[in-house]
Amino acid sequence: MRDNPLIALAIVFIPLSLLSIGGGPSILAGIQNAVEARAWMSERDFIDLFAIARAAPGPGVLLATLVGWKVAGIPGALVASLALFVPSSIVYYAIARQWSTHRGKDWHNALELGLAPVAAGLILAGSLVILRASGGDPLLWTIAAASTAILLWLPKLNPLWVLGAAGVVTVMVG
Amino acid sequence: MSSGVSTDTAAPARVSLLAILGVFAKIGVMSFGGALSGWMHREIVVRRRWMEEEDFLSGLALGQIMPGANVVNLSLYIGQRLRGGIGAVTALLGMLLPPMAIVLALGMLYERVAGILWLHRFIDGVAAAAIGLTILVGIKASRRVERRLGPVAILLLLFVTVGVLRWPMVPVVLCVTPASLLLAWLASERGDA
Numbered sequence: 001m002r003d004n005p006l007i008a009l010a011i012v013f014i015p016l017s018l019l020s021i022g023g024g025p026s027i028l029a030g031i032q033n034a035v036e037a038r039a040w041m042s043e044r045d046f047i048d049l050f051a052i053a054r055a056a057p058g059p060g061v062l063l064a065t066l067v068g069w070k071v072a073g074i075p076g077a078l079v080a081s082l083a084l085f086v087p088s089s090i091v092y093y094a095i096a097r098q099w100s101t102h103r104g105k106d107w108h109n110a111l112e113l114g115l116a117p118v119a120a121g122l123i124l125a126g127s128l129v130i131l132r133a134s135g136g137d138p139l140l141w142t143i144a145a146a147s148t149a150i151l152l153w154l155p156k157l158n159p160l161w162v163l164g165a166a167g168v169v170t171v172m173v174g
Numbered sequence: 175m176s177s178g179v180s181t182d183t184a185a186p187a188r189v190s191l192l193a194i195l196g197v198f199a200k201i202g203v204m205s206f207g208g209a210l211s212g213w214m215h216r217e218i219v220v221r222r223r224w225m226e227e228e229d230f231l232s233g234l235a236l237g238q239i240m241p242g243a244n245v246v247n248l249s250l251y252i253g254q255r256l257r258g259g260i261g262a263v264t265a266l267l268g269m270l271l272p273p274m275a276i277v278l279a280l281g282m283l284y285e286r287v288a289g290i291l292w293l294h295r296f297i298d299g300v301a302a303a304a305i306g307l308t309i310l311v312g313i314k315a316s317r318r319v320e321r322r323l324g325p326v327a328i329l330l331l332l333f334v335t336v337g338v339l340r341w342p343m344v345p346v347v348l349c350v351t352p353a354s355l356l357l358a359w360l361a362s363e364r365g366d367a
Binding site: 015018025027030054058130144159163 | 202203204205206210233235236237238239240241242243244245246247250251254259262266269270272273274276277278280281284288292295296297298299300301302303304305306307308309310311312313315316318319320325326328329330331332333335336337338340342343344347348350351354355356357358359361362
């Protein structure tokens with residue numbers, strides 16, 4: 001029972017759901033921690049799933065669905081998805097029901113000021129963790145940096161073009 | 175409806191659940207490459223006028239700071255505004271189920287072709303660019319951080335412990351977040367904010 005992969009998925013993703021402050025990218029490091037600590041898959045496979053989740057439609061945290069699937073098939077995908085999406089949704093829904101455009105500005109501001117640095121720090125940390133997990137290939141680090149620069153420069157560009165171009169460049173350079 | 179707090183905005187005609195499901199499924203499937211909140215704004219506020227601009231932006235701001243994927247939270251918010259709890263669930267399912275099916279199909283397809291070398295390299299490149307996208311999100315999030323010692327120190331502390339030193343994220347966040355909220359509260363009490 002202790003080794004049941006479905007329970008393990010729930011134990012990993014429920015806390016991450018509640019800590020995904022500022023959105024999905026802030027728990028990338030946490031997902032990578034869990035995958036590595038529990039030896040769920042190779043780093044190579046994890047990076048591949050990360051790429052697939054990011055290139056597919058929908059939020060990037062569908063990575064959780066893919067991790068669940070890799071660990072325990074379709075039941076794993078379902079459990080990981082529920083564990084990731086339901087707890088944060090309950091918390092958010094409870095607050096959104098009370099939320100109105102004209103009320104609560106003060107605590108909104110205090111919450112935003114306190115949570116903004118947590119979100120930013122976690123997202124940047126997650127980027128670094130994933131980048132290291134992708135191996136030391138200088139080409140890939142260059143592509144990551146170039147993609148950031150291009151999208152800073154051309155904010156209206158659909159990122160899918162950048163993802164596709166990066167894939168082509170990597171194949172051609174070899 | 176007891177939860178209809180937002181009667182101060184002009185209530186549009188009651189939107190059917192099927193219409194909510196349809197719009198969110200469309201947004202979910204069309205949202206290749208991210209930028210889902212932009213799609214939602216266009217479909218919900220501009221094209222269908224289901225919601226006022228101000229109300230939409232308020233929900234977006236709340237969804238960005240609270241736990242949960244931003245677009246998931248925004249879907250819940252819009253669904254709740256339109257039809258209460260059942261509307262929120264409908265919007266969420268419409269938003270998530272089609273992309274979930276697509277991502278699983280891609281995962282299975284990938285497993286079948288995993289032996290092809292050039293495809294491996296292609297995915298490597300896509301992953302590297304996807305990391306670039308995540309860095310961009312991190313830069314945007316950093317711009318919302320106040321330029322004061324406390325918040326900047328919190329940001330750096332998390333980056334170094336979780337990113338550089340690879341300490342486990344969950345306990346670090348459980349310790350640092352209350353401290354950050356306390357700092358923000360103290361700063362606003364003093365009137366610095």
